[in-house]
Amino acid sequence: MxxxxxxxxxxxxxxxxxxxxxxxxxxxxxxxxxxxxxxxxxxxxxxxxxxxxxxxxxxxxxxxxxxxxxxxxxxxxxxxxxxxxxxxxxxxxxxxxxxxxxxxxxxxxxxxxxxxxxxxxxxxxxxxxxxxxxxxxxxxxxxxxxxxxxxxxxxxxxxxxxxxxxxxxxxxxxxxxxxxxxxxxxxxxxxxxxxxxxxxxxxxxxxxxxxxxxxxxxxxxxxxxxxxxxxxxxxxxxxxxxxxxxxxxxxASTPARREVVLIWGSMYGMTQLAVKRIIETVEKSNVVFKVHQVPETSWGTVLASVLTATGVILAMPTYENKMFPPMAAVLDEIGKKKIQDRIAFRTGSYGWSGGAERELEAICDRHQINWQFLPSVEFKGKPSEEELDIIEKSVIKMIKEIDRLFTEKTID
Ligand SMILES: Cc1cc2nc3c(=O)[nH]c(=O)nc-3n(C[C@H](O)[C@H](O)[C@H](O)COP(=O)(O)O)c2cc1C
Ligand SMILES: [Fe+2]
Ligand SMILES: [Fe+2]
Structure with missing residues (x-):
């Protein structure tokens, strides 16, 4: 003392x-x-x-x-x-x-x-x-x-x-x-x-x-x-x-900073192939970019990045008909913290039934998360080149949307 x-x-x-x-x-x-x-x-x-x-x-x-x-x-x-x-x-x-x-x-x-x-x-x-x-x-x-x-x-x-x-x-x-x-x-x-x-x-x-x-x-x-x-x-x-x-x-209730956070998890590296493309794409822009893998990164660190980001990219596979569990836990916590008004995009791999996307919808409903989601891109097993291109386009669209928001803010 x-x-x-x-x-x-x-x-x-x-x-x-x-x-x-x-x-x-x-x-x-x-x-x-x-x-x-x-x-x-x-x-x-x-x-x-x-x-x-x-x-x-x-x-x-x-x-x-x-x-x-x-x-x-x-x-x-x-x-x-x-x-x-x-x-x-x-x-x-x-x-x-x-x-x-x-x-x-x-x-x-x-x-x-x-x-x-x-x-x-x-x-x-x-x-x-x-x-x-x-x-x-x-x-x-x-x-x-x-x-x-x-x-x-x-x-x-x-x-x-x-x-x-x-x-x-x-x-x-x-x-x-x-x-x-x-x-x-x-x-x-x-x-x-x-x-x-x-x-x-x-x-x-x-x-x-x-x-x-x-x-x-x-x-x-x-x-x-x-x-x-x-x-x-x-x-x-x-x-x-x-x-x-x-x-x-x-x-907590409006777009935050000109920042993008990528939260991702992967068991066998299939979703990680999409993650690699996402990272390459965001790094070509000049937004502040934070990348967190779950469960390796603690909830607290992820939450701190989500609070200041305007764009949130989620990448995770399906696991036992649901979302990769550590990602579901983190998203649940983000929902409880009532962090709203983000521009978001989700991608991830599945094997046969899928289920991660359904759980994402359930989590958003449960916490009344009002994020504006771009259409998700789910792929079976490994992502094809076409699928990776769609993912890249979605990320570019997100960054443009963020840029538009912040240009409007500057003009204000
Ligand atoms: C334990 C386990 C459970 C899984 N459960 C499902 C499932 O219920 N439905 C499904 O479509 N795929 C399921 N899969 C398949 C994965 O979603 C698929 O292997 C995916 O490519 C994994 O992506 P990743 O390498 O990024 O982890 C499961 C895989 C594992 C290892
Ligand atoms: Fe205290
Ligand atoms: Fe306290």
Whole structure:
């Protein structure tokens, strides 16, 4: 755990975590950082987290000393969102300081009781409610339901302009150094942008309509610092991460970037012959192109690419009257994340009955996927030269369609 000063009277506690699957599902090739905060007025509040604390009281007191916090004045624990990555330490703090008051939304109170049982004093808050820490320091709360659970809220510190946002505006990626945006090199900026896309696609994408509402609400505040529960703190340019999130939320329901993603799987190399032609064709264009084989590539990586792509090419064979199973699993997950408005094309091999195409239709129906599909090209066994030519033409058509969309966007 590292402690750094975020603003006058505000400290950030950061813990890097790696080698785990987030939510037990999502691979994090570059780990994740968990942040919590301490805000000092005459009284002190802890906001989110404390994950890196080992639960030993001496460590806790040492941390408080480092932040010049008087234990007696530690009056509040603010829980913006109760998911255990932000609240897993609550029993230990309550054991040390039973009279501490927990501040959270009504929805969080219900969840806290379900997850931790009776945990003592709780004050529930709504939009515009205030906790006065004294010394001119007031914290104001705003609910942002479903970013990421129904209980979520943000906490605004009037004095510094810091908005503590928990899961909103977060990113994956371990944090080196103190983890503030002004210290990021251009390379690191690109790195955290990619990690923010991966985090958004994997954790937040399903809730994009709620993200839009949360942004509208937060934007009315005079924000000077965005202090999330995951990743980098934005204090030089808080507008940057807000704008990025606005874009990610829009990518879930409109054409995204001038990008094409090819997701493919093949057992004996028949579908792979089509994949080879697809790759050669797309590489002749200048769209950004990502290629992922399943099951070799994790769902999380595929989802991150689908979030930013406008064109999605699917290539997989039939397997036991259905779709090649790892592809069906990935598509199901894309459907659940409600990523809409893509231009898509599917190809693949079959032996006798086919079935992959039927399952694709079933998955699209199940999740009401509204993608605009070009006619699929299925081939028996190995693709013929004619079939490969039709596949090539379909891919060219997709790229032209994407180009048309983006030229129109530029003219706008
Ligand atoms: C385990 C297994 C199950 C299959 N089930 C079907 C099937 O139900 N219907 C069908 O038309 N082809 C089926 N096939 C045939 C494949 O779809 C066919 O071999 C195809 O060419 C495989 O393409 P690939 O080499 O790209 O994996 C099956 C193949 C395997 C290995
Ligand atoms: Fe969460
Ligand atoms: Fe979280």
């Amino acid at each position: 590292s402690i750094s000063k975020t603003a006058d009277g505000i400290y950030k506690l950061t813990t890097n975590m790696e080698g785990i699957l987030f939510e037990g599902i999502w691979e994090m090739p570059h780990g994740v950082a968990l942040n919590s905060y301490v805000v000092r007025g005459e009284k002190t509040a802890i906001i989110d987290g404390f994950c890196g604390w080992d639960g030993v009281p001496e460590t806790f007191f040492k941390m408080l000393d480092e932040m010049e916090v008087d234990f007696e004045k530690l009056d509040y624990v603010i829980i913006n969102h109760i998911e255990p990555d932000h609240s897993g330490w609550i029993d230990e703090i309550k054991a040390l300081k039973p009279d501490v008051e927990i501040i959270c939304t009504k929805a969080a109170e219900n969840l806290l009781k379900a997850f931790y049982g009776e945990i003592g004093r709780i004050r529930t808050v709504r939009d515009d409610d205030v906790v006065d820490l004294g010394g001119g320091r007031r914290l104001i709360f705003y609910c942002i339901p479903n970013v990421h659970w129904p209980d979520a809220m943000v906490t605004f510190d009037e004095q510094s302009g810091a908005l503590f946002t928990c899961d909103a505006f977060g990113s994956f990626g371990l944090v080196e150094g103190e983890g503030y945006d002004e210290a990021l090199s251009p390379d690191k900026r690109v790195f955290y942008e990619r990690e923010a896309v991966r985090y958004y696609a994997n954790i937040i994408a399903t809730f994009s309509p709620f993200v839009k509402r949360a942004i509208e609400k937060c934007e009315k505040l005079p924000i000077k610092i965005i202090a999330p529960g995951h990743g980098i703190v934005w204090r030089k340019d808080p507008e940057k991460i807000i704008e990025d999130y606005r874009q990610y939320a829009s990518y």
